[in-house]
Amino acid sequence: MNVAIISVSKKGYELSLSIKEKLDSDSTIIKTDLYHKNVKKYLPYLFEEYDAIIAIMASGILIRSIAPVIESKASDPAVLNIDDNGKFVISTLSGHLGGANKLTQKISRLIDATPVITTSTDVNRKLGIDVLAKDLYLSIDDSKEILFFNKSILEDKEISLVINPDKNYNYLFEYLSNNTLEINISINFSSKVNPGEIHATLDDHRMILREREIVAGLGCRRGKECEKIYEALKSSADELGIYLSRINKLASAEIKKDENGMLELSDKLNIPISFVEIEKLRLFESQDIQKSEFVKSKFGIYGVCEPSALIMAGFDSQLIYKKTSYDGVTVAIAVSK
Incomplete structure (x- = not known):
């Protein structure tokens, strides 16, 4: 994950230096770059070039600045909001597919702050279909279906995951077995499903999850x-x-x-x-x-x-x-x- 940290105050910049130092020793963080002030100038560029943006500033400044460049939950970077005193880390955008929720937890532990996460599946201890895709590095063919499947998961409806019987999906079984979040699913096998794909189905809705290499x-x-x-x-x-x-x-x-x-x-x-x-x-x-x-x-x-x-x-x-x-x-x- 490539991370940009942007701040507007002296205290915020000092906090960004501290966070960068900690992230630089994390092997899952490829690089961390710092930006200071000129928020409206930098943010459109950061949206294109980084996987995650950590904004140390008032939420009003951040929201007004990112509103014009938000496009889709499938492509927008993770956006976190932190106050100047480092008391709260708020997952603001792309909590699941962008990884903002997990990064919020990570940063909160690093600076001893309170994480703030508001996505429905997370606060209800449910495993969202987009979280499963993100964690297992699976692409989603139709992100518009995420809302239907996550709503169904919240209502405890049974989701069918269909996989190819000749493909090794041990990682899927291990992940579901070890996950502490709740999801009601059945696993079914069909040779019509291409190896490396997982088909999620419920009623007349279907979502295809494909392995990224x-x-x-x-x-x-x-x-x-x-x-x-x-x-x-x-x-x-x-x-x-x-x-x-x-x-x-x-x-x-x-x-x-x-x-x-x-x-x-x-x-x-x-x-x-x-x-x-x-x-x-x-x-x-x-x-x-x-x-x-x-x-x-x-x-x-x-x-x-x-x-x-x-x-x-x-x-x-x-x-x-x-x-x-x-x-x-x-x-x-x-x-x-």
Whole structure:
């Protein structure tokens, strides 16, 4: 998640510095940029360029400033509102699909503030269909149906989730089993459903949830054991809040194609691994990747795990977990658009 923090007062700016310092050490936050004053000038740009906006200012200023640029719950960034004293963190826009509710909880813990969340499913301890999609990195084919399904969930109506019997959906079962929010669902199987899709149905309403491609990029010291690479990947997935069975592909540089630890991990998890050509890595450009002069001096490229993940996740993919090191193993995770 790329986060912009915008403030208007001196006290608000000092709070934004404190929040940035804390977020910079969070592997799920790719970058955090600060903006100060000129709210009406900056906000249209921030809406286009960032996944989340944290606005430290009076709610009236924020609401008047974002009103002209709001488009859709499917595309608007998460917007949080914090008072200058850091007492309250308010999830203001895109609570579910944009991730504002979860980010509100995170920021509240970081600054010891009170989170304010008003979405109906959350306050009634229900699992919204859009929350399920967001948590599992599923795209929604028709966001207009979200209201119908969430209203039905609030009324405790049974939603049918239809999946392909030949596809591994362990991540879905684990997620539903471990979730503390309530949802009344049945799981049904049909070969008519494409692998990687989940069809939610009720009465004459249907919503198709499609897996976005999740790729875990890996790097390691020569001869690293499978178990060590597994532990690093598992730690990263846990921090990100995904299950290993949700990862579609592993990736690394072609210089690692004979690393037994990676090959064994691919077999162990039954997840295919791809090795990206050095020339592709050398030519790849992204503002989000971390450049390593050490890797450049050894292999002629600035990185392995981040660019490998982004390349294999496809055009316009984005990092959701930046390069993190675990005793000789590096992990980065990207998702397709």
